[in-house]
Amino acid sequence: MVTLEIWYDQEPENDFGAGDPPILVSTPAELQAFIHRVQVETATHEAPAMVQATIACDPQSAVLQVGLGATKGFIGYGAVDGGWTRGDGDPDERVEYIYMGNLSPVRASVEVPIEVVQLGLAEFLETGRKPGVIR
Structure with missing residues (x-):
């Protein structure tokens, strides 16, 4: 098991401040609590949240x-052997997510059921390697 650094809206009153700390997640229970927190906090937003996760204290970690x-x-896996989840959405359409207050469009074809995302994150937490849900 690894510890994840997750970048989310840690300090809303200081969104653009230097040195905002990442959220550290070390257990499956902490990961599920974090996912639930994000879903609750962003339930009324115009677009769902996007976060970034890396392996803590590993400057070579995939993002x-x-x-x-x-x-x-x-999930998009940013590494040499990278890739994305693949759903049944139209690859020519874009859907919007919000990362740290900025709209970030992604192809509709990368969207999958949230349970698949949870499995991929749990696998990354457990192994520190490319999740099997990435194609």
């Missing part, structure tokens, strides 16, 4: 871009 909607989301 996961993760969309956390109520029913759908996505």
Whole structure:
């Protein structure tokens, strides 16, 4: 098991301040609590939240871009062997997520059920490697 650094809206009153700390997640229970927190905090927003996750204290870690909607989301794996989740959405359409207050469009074809996103995040937490949900 690894510890994840997750970048989310840690300090809303200081969104653009230097040195805002990441959220550290070390257990499956902490990961589920974090996902639930994001879904609750962003339930009324115009678009679902996007977060970034890396392995703590590993400057060579791959970066996961993760969309956390109520029913759908996505994972993008930023590494040499990277990739995205693949759903059944139109690859020519874009859906919007919000990362740190900025709209971030992604292809609709990367959206999958939120349960798939949760499995991928849990696998990354457990192994520190590319989740099997990435194609």
